[in-house]
Amino acid sequence: MKPLKIAIQKSGRLNEKSVELLKNCGLSFENYKSSLISPVSNFPLEILFLRDDDIPEYVQDGIADLGIVGENVIMETEVDVSYLQRLGFGKCTLKIALPNGSEIEELKQLEGKSIATSYPVILDKFLRENKISADIRTISGSVEISPGLGLSDAIFDIVSTGGTLKSNGLKPFADVISSEAVLIGRKGEENHEHVQDLIQRIQSVLRAKETKYVVLNVSQECLPEILKLLPGVKSPSVLPLAESGWVAVHTVIPERDFWNKISQLKAAGAQGIVVMPIEKIIL
Ligand code: ATP
Ligand code: MG
Numbered sequence: 001m002k003p004l005k006i007a008i009q010k011s012g013r014l015n016e017k018s019v020e021l022l023k024n025c026g027l028s029f030e031n032y033k034s035s036l037i038s039p040v041s042n043f044p045l046e047i048l049f050l051r052d053d054d055i056p057e058y059v060q061d062g063i064a065d066l067g068i069v070g071e072n073v074i075m076e077t078e079v080d081v082s083y084l085q086r087l088g089f090g091k092c093t094l095k096i097a098l099p100n101g102s103e104i105e106e107l108k109q110l111e112g113k114s115i116a117t118s119y120p121v122i123l124d125k126f127l128r129e130n131k132i133s134a135d136i137r138t139i140s141g142s143v144e145i146s147p148g149l150g151l152s153d154a155i156f157d158i159v160s161t162g163g164t165l166k167s168n169g170l171k172p173f174a175d176v177i178s179s180e181a182v183l184i185g186r187k188g189e190e191n192h193e194h195v196q197d198l199i200q201r202i203q204s205v206l207r208a209k210e211t212k213y214v215v216l217n218v219s220q221e222c223l224p225e226i227l228k229l230l231p232g233v234k235s236p237s238v239l240p241l242a243e244s245g246w247v248a249v250h251t252v253i254p255e256r257d258f259w260n261k262i263s264q265l266k267a268a269g270a271q272g273i274v275v276m277p278i279e280k281i282i283l
Contacts, residue, residue: 003044007064010049017089025201072179090181116152208278222269
């Protein structure tokens with residue numbers, strides 16, 4: 001059978017995490033920076049390394065079956081593809097920003113103003129939804145310097161920490177969309193056996209990342225209190241220890257709740273808490 005093709009960014013902000021995710025899925029391939037295509041030796045898949053802007057169209061047109069790309073790029077290219085899985089990395093927000101000292105205080109004051117951006121499609125949609133007619137100036141890079149040069153009254157760009165805005169004398173004004181990397185697929189191919197297999201592998205890696213494996217010791221008297229703190233877990237394993245009256249509890253804790261939960265467990269009598277990373281969780 002012909003191998004599937006997955007397109008990922010060749011170099012840039014999403015490259016490393018995309019490669020890491022595929023490797024964590026157990027896929028074995030060479031990550032040559034110089035080649036456009038790399039075969040996977042233990043799965044019917046080939047990896048295409050592309051500029052991120054090209055990925056949505058390649059997937060839509062069937063040159064690649066799957067792709068990993070930022071939602072912002074998908075929205076900007078307005079392609080018709082299936083969203084298969086959010087991937088939890090490459091998070092950012094696209095915002096309208098104003099020069100410090102701008103008189104604009106509310107959205108409707110953007111009426112008639114000029115806004116520089118590399119994302120004209122997303123901006124145009126947002127302005128139309130808000131019934132604002134503004135002059136969109138499309139430029140391919142260094143959008144943040146345009147108000148300083150007198151080229152625009154505002155900008156619309158990707159912001160993560162806000163450091164670039166600040167150093168260019170700009171301030172965030174309105175959040176338009178938030179974005180993260182997603183796995184996309186060609187329409188109609190979602191149920192392909194190998195696509196499903198890959199999605200399941202990706203999900204098991206993502207689930208494992210969100211959780212930690214925890215082993216703790218507790219006396220029999222404190223056990224009910226400890227078990228009450230571990231809701232939602234179907235069956236924490238409780239194993240007897242050599243010392244009578246003591247047990248070991250094995251369980252899985254969500255990363256986001258982690259430190260809070262650990263201190264509650266300690267307060268309830270947990271001792272010798274060991275925390276381990278999980279590689280995969282297969283349901
Ligand atoms: P390419 O050479 O592949 O066209 P690029 O320069 O267009 O790359 P990058 O800067 O590598 O793109 O960003 C890739 C994606 O990473 C963005 O489209 C966005 O989804 C995401 N991203 C996350 N944080 C940021 C950020 N602070 N700035 C820019 N992009 C970010
Ligand atoms: Mg790009």
